Amino acid sequence: MFEWIEHLADWIVYDLLQLHSGAHLSEALHFFIYDSIKIMMLLFIVVFLMGIINSYFPIERVRNYLMNHKLYGLEYLVASLFGVVTPFCSCSSVPLFIGFVRGGIPLGVTFSFLITSPLVNEVAIGLFIGLFGLKVTSIYVLSGVLLGTIAGMILHSLQLENLLTTWVKDMLNNTEQQNSSVASEIIPLSQRLPVIWSEAMNILKGVLPYVLIGIAIGGLMHGYIPEGFFEQYMGKDNPLAVPISTILAVPMYSNASGVLPIVQVLVSKGIPLGTAIAFMMGVVGLSLPEGMLLKKVMSLKLIAIYFGVVTCCIIISGYVFNIIF
Amino acid sequence: MKHIKILGTGCPKCKTTIAVVQEVVAENKIEADIEKVEDIMDIMKYNVMSTPAIVVDEKVLFKGRVPSKSDILDILQVG
Numbered sequence: 015m016f017e018w019i020e021h022l023a024d025w026i027v028y029d030l031l032q033l034h035s036g037a038h039l040s041e042a043l044h045f046f047i048y049d050s051i052k053i054m055m056l057l058f059i060v061v062f063l064m065g066i067i068n069s070y071f072p073i074e075r076v077r078n079y080l081m082n083h084k085l086y087g088l089e090y091l092v093a094s095l096f097g098v099v100t101p102f103c104s105c106s107s108v109p110l111f112i113g114f115v116r117g118g119i120p121l122g123v124t125f126s127f128l129i130t131s132p133l134v135n136e137v138a139i140g141l142f143i144g145l146f147g148l149k150v151t152s153i154y155v156l157s158g159v160l161l162g163t164i165a166g167m168i169l170h171s172l173q174l175e176n177l178l179t180t181w182v183k184d185m186l187n188n189t190e191q192q193n194s195s196v197a198s199e200i201i202p203l204s205q206r207l208p209v210i211w212s213e214a215m216n217i218l219k220g221v222l223p224y225v226l227i228g229i230a231i232g233g234l235m236h237g238y239i240p241e242g243f244f245e246q247y248m249g250k251d252n253p254l255a256v257p258i259s260t261i262l263a264v265p266m267y268s269n270a271s272g273v274l275p276i277v278q279v280l281v282s283k284g285i286p287l288g289t290a291i292a293f294m295m296g297v298v299g300l301s302l303p304e305g306m307l308l309k310k311v312m313s314l315k316l317i318a319i320y321f322g323v324v325t326c327c328i329i330i331s332g333y334v335f336n337i338i339f
Numbered sequence: 340m341k342h343i344k345i346l347g348t349g350c351p352k353c354k355t356t357i358a359v360v361q362e363v364v365a366e367n368k369i370e371a372d373i374e375k376v377e378d379i380m381d382i383m384k385y386n387v388m389s390t391p392a393i394v395v396d397e398k399v400l401f402k403g404r405v406p407s408k409s410d411i412l413d414i415l416q417v418g
Contacts, residue, residue, distance in 0.1 A: 072403075073388045073389050073403070074388065077388065106388070106389045106390050108348065108379050109348075109379070109382060109383060109387055109388050109389065109390055110388045110389065112379075112383050112388075113383075113386070113387075113388035114388075116383075181380065212407065213404055216404075216405065307348065310379045310380075311379075
């Protein structure tokens with residue numbers, strides 16, 4: 015499927031630019047061209063397909079579903095899965111949080127949704143397929159969903175409702191039972207496609223610079239860092255590698271697009287996959303700006319507990335990844 | 340005279356939305372005032388769960404993504 019890109023990159027680097035194969039510069043450039051084209055292509059396919067799925071699950075419908083169905087413990091998993099198909103924007107997280115709480119959805123279930131949504135989204139999945147292949151991608155998606163589910167259950171069992179800010183607590187006491195209307199139900203898919211298409215293009219345009227910069231940095235590292243360079247510092251023998259890289263990653267704020275191409279090169283240079291993925295989850299899943307936004311609805315203590323629980327879950331899944339691979 | 344409010348906590352998408360609305364209003368000489376609502380408590384009065392959202396004369400007519408120019412023309416004619 016990707017051979018033509020390989021040929022194209024060969025042609026540009028060795029024929030058009032007349033660079034010698036084997037040199038650092040030409041290797042790095044070849045890597046950059048090949049990866050950019052392949053990844054943007056896969057990204058578009060995944061973003062577009064996820065857009066179609068998402069158009070069947072507008073957020074209001076997700077909320078109504080969670081409000082009206084007794085799921086006997088499965089609600090965490092369901093919320094987490096909804097988190098996958100809902101595109102995430104950190105600025106929507108607070109309105110979404112309040113909307114869920116106001117609808118009487120338990121706090122833990124809301125957390126399950128909030129945790130999975132940034133962790134497993136269409137951009138991350140598209141990049142993951144391009145960089146690591148389908149097998150690693152499915153394991154990542156699966157562990158992201160499980161992580162959201164389990165962290166939501168833990169947060170629920172801690173009974174944190176008291177730590178919400180006062181105006182949110184007031185809302186908890188008089189939750190509304192009426193469903194918000196879902197307008198998009200009547201529109202047939204054929205009419206939604208143009209909107210989905212232009213949304214996909216918008217998302218791609220938004221992430222394109224990050225992806226290209228990420229791949230460019232990755233390309234440089236790929237050409238200049240020797241194989242196995244990181245193994246001595248961050249290899250599997252170092253038990254602290256996973257927690258350290260996770261904790262370093264939490265304050266960092268970036269969407270998956272810039273981080274992933276770099277992570278892929280780190281893995282090819284000897285950092286274990288689990289350690290790299292823990293780092294990646296820390297960057298996309300939790301961030302200080304998100305914490306600041308959540309201050310409107312949660313006390314600092316609650317934010318700290320939320321971040322703490324999710325960080326622990328990420329560290330554990332990092333170890334699990336390292337054991338599997 | 341229409342009252343347009345743009346709900347959003349100040350993310351890039353919300354800023355783009357404001358720009359698009361301003362452009363459409365100017366290009367079509369629509370009589371309207373445009374207000375941005377950034378306070379989360381005010382935003383939640385409109386019961387939206389995804390931002391940016393556009394409110395015309397106190398009715399939420401659009402939400403969840405950056406609108407195109409024709410989206411805005413549609414909602415301004417209906418509202």
